[in-house]
Structure formats: C-alpha cells, structure tokens
Amino acid sequence: MKVLITGARGQLGRALAATAPEDAILHTIEIDDCNLTDRAAVKELMEQVAPDLVINAAAYTAVDKAESDEDAARAINADAVANVREAFAGKLVHLSTDFVFDGTSSRAYRPDDTRKPLSVYGRTKAAGEDHLAHGDVLVRTAWVYTSGGANFVRTMLRLMQEKPSLGVVADQIGAPTWAPGLARTIWGLIAADAAGTFHHSDAGVASWYDFAVAIQEEALALGLLASAIPIAPIPTSAYPTPAARPAFSLLDCSKTRELLEDGYTHWRTNLRRMLLEEKALG
Template sequence: MKKALVTGVNGQVGKALLATAPEGWTCIALDRAALDLADPAAIERLVADERPDLVLNPAAYTAVDKAESEPDLAFAINAAAPGAFARALAQTGGQLVQVSTDFVFDGSSGTAYRPDDQRNPQSIYGASKAAGEDAAGDAAIIVRTSWVYAAGGANFVRTMLRLMRERDQLRVVADQIGSPTWATGLARTLWGLAQAGTPGVYHHRDAGVASWYDFAVAIAEEAQAIGLLDRIPAITPIATSDYPTPARRPSFSVLDVSTTRGLLGDDAVHWRHNLRTMLEEEKALG
C-alpha cells in the first residue's frame, strides 16, 4: 500500500482527491489543524516522520483580492510551502504534485497557453503561485488549472445559484475568457499524472471555453432544468471595467491541455457536461 499526503482536504480539490484515490493508496488527510502550511519547519517534520510516496498539494491561499493586502501570507502558503515539501521529499524520495493556476499568465495571449509559455502574473496571488512553481522545482509534477468548482464548495457556480434565487437581475463579466473545471475531473488527472510519475508542468481544464457571463447563463439554464431554480433572472453582460477589483484578472486564460491528455491517453470532457453532473450532486446535497 502506497502512502499519499493530501493537503487542503476541506477544500474542493482536496475532497475530490480523497474521493477518487486509486486502489492501492492510503491517504493521510491534512487540514489546517493538522498542518500549518505557513510553517515550513512543520512541513519538513511531517514529511520526515511520514515518509510518503506522494504529496498532493492543492491547498493554497486563494483569496485573490485579499492577497493584494496580505502578500506575506500569500507567499508563505503558496510559495514557501511547496519549497518545504520539495526539500523534504528530496530527502525521503517521495513525489510532489503541486497544483497551480492560470493566474501565472497575463491574459494577453490569443491562443491557449502551453505549459512552457512565458509566465507574467499580474497579481500578488498569481505571483505567489508562480513562485510556488519555482520552489517546487524540476522534480515536481506541477499542474495548472482554472475556474475550479464542485458541489458543496465555495465557488462561482454556488455563488451564482444563491444570487439567482435572491435577485431579479445579475450583471456578470463577459470579457474574461477561460475554462470552467470540475474538481472531480481535476482530481482524477492529478492522480493519473502522479501514477505516471513524469516530472514537469502540465495543464488541466474541461474542454470548451466560456466567459464568466457564458458560464452564468449555462448555470441558470442547467439549474432550472433540474429544479434547482424556479426561474431564471435577467443576466446582463458587463465589462471588467464595470466591476473593478483589487487584483487584476487575466482577460484570457485558456490552458492548452494536449500534453496532459496525450500522456494520460484520454480526452477532456466538455465543461457543460461536467456542470450538469455537479448540479445533480448539488441537488442531492439538498
């Protein structure tokens, strides 16, 4: 039986990783109480004590706007922690799988970002995650993803559902383009890449692209179809400039997943299909 340390187990991806663990793996589930990711010494002690075959690290400081005013904490969790895991695993022999983000890119590309494209983060959050990639090092498996959501989690889908029940009209940004990603599909890819064992930078997202406005409209339509919404409110597309935020978002952050899918020998599932599955799970949660 192989041993994996899984961080952030109260988060969307951490929960999904535990739920999709392949046969032959035992998982040690780590939440904030079990491991303070802002404490590199604690990380190195834990790895030395447990000697895992694998560390799956989806945990992160993800408050994108708040990071602008808390850079030290963002860098401690998003950059120093992967470095601590990497140093400890270099001694014990285990593999690090570090989850990263589309925010390492500036959004100026007109085509999907490849894993080796130049990074140029435009926010503290993006910069801290890019630093985390560097700290994880060449021996790690680094997986960038985007727009992650899951049933029961804190995410755009569930925020939209709440607002659609409360309001008659919503305004949603239409000039930021990316790809929604279902956490369960991401988790399966993380396990697949871990088992393949080839270090490097990889991308994962669901097939298809969307603006946040497109995503919101799809959420409304799919949710109404299964009875999660009684009615669909008016949804108005707006520009990013109409909804200013402390942190700058990439206007285009579609990720090229061809290397990942080629290695794993499968195809990405379209985001709208996965959205339906998630909404059915959300309905089952009551």
Template sequence: MKALITGCNGQLGRSLQATVPDGVTLVCVGSAELDLSQPDLIKPFVESVAPDIIINAAAYTAVDKAETDSDRAMAVNGTAVGALADAARSIGARFVHVSTDFVFDGGAGTPYAPDAPTSPLGVYGSTKLAGEQLAGTDSLIVRTAWVYAPVGGNFVHTMLRLMKERPEIRVVADQIGTPSYAPALASAIWKLVDVGATGIYHYTDSGAASWYDFAVAIYEEGRAAGLLDKDVTILPIATADYPTPARRPSYSVLDKGKTFAALGGPAPHWRTQLRQMIAGMQAASQ
C-alpha cells in the same frame, strides 16, 4: 503507496480523497494539522508521516486579499511549496503541486502551452509562480483554473444563490477561461501520478467560456433541474464595470494537449461537467 494530501478540506482536497485509487493509503491534513505559513514545521511533519508521494492541494486563494496580505500569500503559495518539495526529496518521495492560470497575464489570443512565458498580474499569481519555481523541475506541477465542486465555496454555488435571491445579476463577460470540475481534476492528477509524469501539465475541462457564459449555463442547467424556480435576467458587463483590487487575466485558456495525450484522451466539455454536478445537486435535494 502512502500519499500525503495538504488542503484536505478544500474542493480539490475533498475530491482527491473521493477519487483515490485502490491501494493508496491517505494521510490528509488541513491548516489545523499543518500550518503552511510556518515552513519550519513542514520537514519534521513530512518525516513523521513518511509518505511515498505528497500532493499539495493547499493554497492561499483569496486573490483580492493577497494584494494587501502578500507576506502570508507568499508563505503559503511560495515558501511552503519549496519546503514541501525539499522534504519530499529528503525522504525519496514524489511531489505534486497544483498551480493556476493566474501565472499568465491574459495577453495571448490562443491557449497557453505549459512552456509559455509567464507574467502574473498580481500578488496571487506571483506567489503561485514562485511556488512552481521552488517546487523544481523534478516535481509534477498541474496548472488549473476556475475550480468548482459539489461542496465548497465556488462560482456555481454563488450564482445559484444569487439567482434565487435576485431578479437580475450582472456578470463579467470579457474574461475568458475554462471551468474545472474538481472531481475530474482530481482523477486526472491521480492518473498523471500513475504514469510517472513530471514537469508542468495543464488541466481543465474542455472548451472555453466567459464568466457570463458560465453563469448563463448555470442558470439554464439549474432551471432545467428544478433548482431554480423563477426567471432571472443575466446581464453581461465589462471588467471595468466591476473593479477589484487584483487584476485578472482577460484570457487564460490553457493548452491541455500534453495532458490529454498522457491521459489517453480529452476531458469532457465544461458544460457536460456542469450538468453532471447540477444533476447530483438535484438528486441530493430530493
């Protein structure tokens, strides 16, 4: 099987390459090879590669910037997704699209099922929802959240850096979701492909946390692993104390029951996955 992966230099793109199953030939592209903001380039490129499957791990992810850069966000997160899906259909290939918890408004008090009503709060979520709709029901859509990986810019690396630089940090405590370890997410996507899944699936690590909870865990695991060598005070704050251009859902825990049934079991807890990544960072630093 030949798989075309977009977003090859991102956290998930790298993880998809690292977890590729035996027998799969990869063609991995970034924006330099295929600019998704120019949808007219997509079909000819896909036809030249002739993949059996396309996994779209590329996205416009600058949530706050999207509020004033809506045209480019829609081009990448919406229009390009439709073009990729159409190109896949034209050559008989399968299409996989990665989406986000930001398609929900955060008003629920229980985890969001894949068929729960969507109501994005900002441009980023709206453009990602448009991408889902343009992908079509014959595609595999995997929604995820709070992605982090050993390589790339993410919350874990940002927190570790700030904890080394400052004696005190403040972290939002009233936004609840679940972290997603990119290598585990990538493995789950490959497994969903293998079982022929189509439609909408949710995948994150198991459990739930606030950003404050996640930051405290990063500190504790980082300190235990020797990546941090001093005490840091972590203070919980409200979203209102840290205003941003884009609104975030206050609760975006995803119901993964359907996905875990397809995979044959649940994902590890987010703290277990975080500990695994920290251990890898510790080993790399020695």
C-alpha cells in the same frame, strides 16, 4: 503507496480523496494539522508520515484579499512549497493557476509559455512553482468548482434565487474546471509516472457570463431554480476589483490529454454532473 494530501478540506482535496486509487493509503492534512509555513513543523510531519508521494493542494486563493495581504499569500503559496520540497525527498505534485499568465495571448496558454502574472496571487503562485524540482509534477488549472464547495456555481445559484437580475463579466475568457475531473487527471499523471508541467481544465471556452447563463439554464432544467432572471453581460471595468485578472486565460491541455489518452470532456457536461450532485445534496 502512501500519499500525503495537503489542503484536504478544499474542493480539490476532497475530490482527490473521493477518487483515489484503491492502492493509495491517504494521509490528509489541513492548516490546523500542520502549518506548512513552519519549516520545522513540515520536517516533523514528513518524518512522522513518511509518504511516498505528496500532493500539495493547499493554497491562499483569496485573490483580491492578497493585494493587501501579500506576506500571508507568499508564505502559503511559495514559502510552504519550499518547506515541503526541502523536507521531502520523493515526488511532489503541486497545483497552480492560470493567474500566472497575463491574459494577452491570442491562443490557449501552453505549459511552457512565459509567465507574467498581474496580481499578488499570481506572483506568489508563480514563486511557488519555482521551488519544484526536476521530476516533480506541476498542474495548472482554472475556475475550479464542485458540489458543496464555495465557488462561482453555488454563488450564482444563490444570487439567482435572491436577485431580480444579474450582471456578469463577459470579457474574461477561460474554461471552468470540475474538481473531480481535475482529481482524476492528477491520479492519472501519478499512475503514468509523469514529470513536468501539465494543464487541466474542462474542454471548451467560456466567459464568466457564458458560465452564468449555462448555470441558470441547467439549474432550471433540473428544478434547482424555480424561475429565470435576466443576466446581462458587463465589462470588467463595470465590476472593479483590487486584483487585476487575465482577460484571456484559456489553458492548452493537449499535452495532458495526449499523455493520459482520456479524451476531452466539455465544461457544460461536467456542470450538469455537478448540478445533479448538488440536487442530491438537497
């Protein structure tokens, strides 16, 4: 099985390559290999590679910057998906986000729930979803992180070493996602010949404040931090950003777990695994 992975240098792209099944022949690309917003370039790429499957992990993820850069966000998050879908006749696995929801639900969002994005990022990701065809796989996820990447966990570790105290938003609720776990779910869906919309995040519930407190506690236990600093819960209003964010974006992953029969892993367990890897990286 020849698999083309876009966004190969991103957190998920690297995790997909690291967890790929033995029978997968990977062809990985980044923006400098092929501009996915260029229709002709995508057509040429598909003719050259002739993949059996495409996993689109490329995305414009600068949530706040997108508010003033909508054309670029739409080109990457929506138009590029259309280009891939037009040029490729096989199954497309596409990654999307919890930001397609408005955060007003009183329960975890199911795959078939109505989308109502609050931001340019969310709207462009929703537009990308609309280009998928029957038989494709859409995987929504949230709060992705991994060792060695640019993410909330590593930012918190740095700030906890540099700052005497931190204030972290406590009224945005969801669940973190360890990229290798997400990658294994994607490969599992492919192996099951799944089609349709699926959600994946780690089990449990957290605010960004809860996540930050856990990062400090686990990092202290592993010797990644020398001492603790005070962490205060703050409201979203105390940390204004250009883009509106859903206050509640927990994803209901029961459909995914039932199909794969692989159980649930709590986000704190995966956080510990990531920090162990981070420690090994030095």
